Amino acid sequence: MSHHHHNDSFRIISPDFNPLNKSFDRRTFLTKTSLGLGAVALGSLLENKLFGKGGPDLVSETASGDFESQILRAIPHVVPKAKRIVYLFMSGGPSQFETFDYKPGLYKMVGQNLPDSIRKGQRLTGMSASQASLPVVPSIYKFSPHGKSQTWVSELLPHTAEVVDDLCIIKSLYSEAINHDPAITFFQTGNQLPGRPSIGSWISYGLGSDNKNLPTFIVLVSKDAPQDQPLYARLWGNGFLPTMHQGVQFRSGKDPVLYLNNPEGYDGTARKEMLEYLSKLNALQSGAYGDPEVEARIAQYEMAFRMQTSVPDVMDAGDEPDEVFEMYGPGSRNAGTYAANCLLARKLLEKDVKFVQLYHQGWDQHGGLPRGIAGQCEATDQPTAALIKDLKRRGLLEDTLVVWGGEFGRTVYSQGKLTADDYGRDHHPRCFTMWMAGAGVKPGITFGETDDFSYNITKNPVHVHDFQATLLHLMGIDHERLLYKFQGRRFRLTDVHGKVVKEILA
Numbered sequence: 001m002s003h004h005h006h007n008d009s010f011r012i013i014s015p016d017f018n019p020l021n022k023s024f025d026r027r028t029f030l031t032k033t034s035l036g037l038g039a040v041a042l043g044s045l046l047e048n049k050l051f052g053k054g055g056p057d058l059v060s061e062t063a064s065g066d067f068e069s070q071i072l073r074a075i076p077h078v079v080p081k082a083k084r085i086v087y088l089f090m091s092g093g094p095s096q097f098e099t100f101d102y103k104p105g106l107y108k109m110v111g112q113n114l115p116d117s118i119r120k121g122q123r124l125t126g127m128s129a130s131q132a133s134l135p136v137v138p139s140i141y142k143f144s145p146h147g148k149s150q151t152w153v154s155e156l157l158p159h160t161a162e163v164v165d166d167l168c169i170i171k172s173l174y175s176e177a178i179n180h181d182p183a184i185t186f187f188q189t190g191n192q193l194p195g196r197p198s199i200g201s202w203i204s205y206g207l208g209s210d211n212k213n214l215p216t217f218i219v220l221v222s223k224d225a226p227q228d229q230p231l232y233a234r235l236w237g238n239g240f241l242p243t244m245h246q247g248v249q250f251r252s253g254k255d256p257v258l259y260l261n262n263p264e265g266y267d268g269t270a271r272k273e274m275l276e277y278l279s280k281l282n283a284l285q286s287g288a289y290g291d292p293e294v295e296a297r298i299a300q301y302e303m304a305f306r307m308q309t310s311v312p313d314v315m316d317a318g319d320e321p322d323e324v325f326e327m328y329g330p331g332s333r334n335a336g337t338y339a340a341n342c343l344l345a346r347k348l349l350e351k352d353v354k355f356v357q358l359y360h361q362g363w364d365q366h367g368g369l370p371r372g373i374a375g376q377c378e379a380t381d382q383p384t385a386a387l388i389k390d391l392k393r394r395g396l397l398e399d400t401l402v403v404w405g406g407e408f409g410r411t412v413y414s415q416g417k418l419t420a421d422d423y424g425r426d427h428h429p430r431c432f433t434m435w436m437a438g439a440g441v442k443p444g445i446t447f448g449e450t451d452d453f454s455y456n457i458t459k460n461p462v463h464v465h466d467f468q469a470t471l472l473h474l475m476g477i478d479h480e481r482l483l484y485k486f487q488g489r490r491f492r493l494t495d496v497h498g499k500v501v502k503e504i505l506a
Helices: 002-013 017-022 026-045 058-064 067-074 104-109 158-162 180-189 199-207 269-289 292-315 322-328 338-350 369-393 464-474
Strands: 084-090 143-146 151-154 167-174 217-221 355-360 400-405 409-414 425-428 432-438 445-447 457-459 484-486 489-491
Touching: 084 199, 084 338, 084 369, 158 369, 167 457, 167 464, 180 199, 199 217, 199 355, 199 464, 217 338, 269 292, 292 338, 322 338, 322 369, 338 355, 338 369, 355 369, 369 400, 369 432, 400 464, 409 432
Parallel strands: 084 355, 084 400, 167 445, 217 355
Antiparallel strands: 143 151, 167 432, 400 432, 409 425, 484 489
16 A cells, blocks of 8 residues: 555656556547647738747747637737837826816815715725815916917926827726725726736737747836835736736846846856756646646746846947937936836837836825925926837837826825915825827827816716726727636636727727
8 A cells, every 4th residue: 555655656746658648539639739730820821920920939939828819819809009008107196186187276265174065975094084174275386288288287297298299188087996005906907906917917918029038018116216105016916827927027236137147157158058958847847737837937937048138238228328318307327216217118118018117106195295296296207208209209109008197096185284385185096187198099188077176077987997998909909808717717807897998099
């Protein structure tokens, strides 16, 4: 008995290949080969879109699923307007009152309590619920109309005001989540609870890569931002999708991607040979167990090897002329700042990275808002506008989508004490402002309206899931058809919700 037991455990480590060969029955053979041959034929019809331009590269390309899903995903569902996205995530919840949602009527109401007819008993955070009153406070910053579109923009955003005719400003976003972690997780993954794939991972899974030497989904976090609300790597995680689709964070400093460089004293010549042997071992394991994660691992090792040369190349901003640094502003020569990350984002987009996401923390102004938001705008306004101008003059804006926004808005009432030049604002998920620019959206328009208190939406509400559906649509993906089966049910980014906001499409 004990001998038999020992034999079993040995077989788990080193599988007996005979039963595997025997179990490869007629049906399996026909399914595998007919789909396989079909995929190869279809690949050649689609100008090798299925396998990348270099013909069938089965190891890295089939890593993201079986041939059937490859075929389904090789065909865009709708004609894509955008080839790539840069998403400027203003983490913490920027106030719409101090940026884009101008409410001049509030000046007559300073200090008055928010009317019950406006609040309608809606949920407050634990921070506001204890306040005796909810005193209305307008912005202390001036607004003026800009551009041909005569769009009202705050004096805190003079550079953004210069590109306002390129923007599609949406004032009617809303979310269910009232606290940071659920709200930012909801924007990124379509669910308030962690564990689902992020939007960049879905796009990577659905569309694959246009640059075989860089990840499809790259994340940059500003080092010069106030660390008010934490960010977690799971916000750009792959959830239950194969690991090759997770976002890769590029950092400033000598190791932009952790664990990518060779150890000291190692010249790297043997690495290619080591990878080839490793691939053979992994391929054996994949053949024996059929675990798709093994394929994903092979693809990631290969990508890491190629990134050893491609990453230092793209991170080097030394060849940029002085006027480019001047355009992006004073921080742009200091790697890792928001300004430098905007410039790096342009370089990544030029190299056809599909999804670049910048995170800038520090927009959570519960107190000291006027001073706090002025600092945030100073750090981000010029580089953001420069990115749009730079993409435009290089002919990249027409097929690049730029997105700007946070996880929710702020309240019309002051949280804490209200003085002539100081106030704070609490979280407000009922309405807030974001903007998009570039590929596939109408330029120089404002969509959606809020009431006099920017508390409720009065026209054209846009839910987070609608926003996600629209983003996917612009990339050529029907959000209802991009599915992934996991634990017995089919999942999608928008769950069972979301509709494309057709009115903002060009």
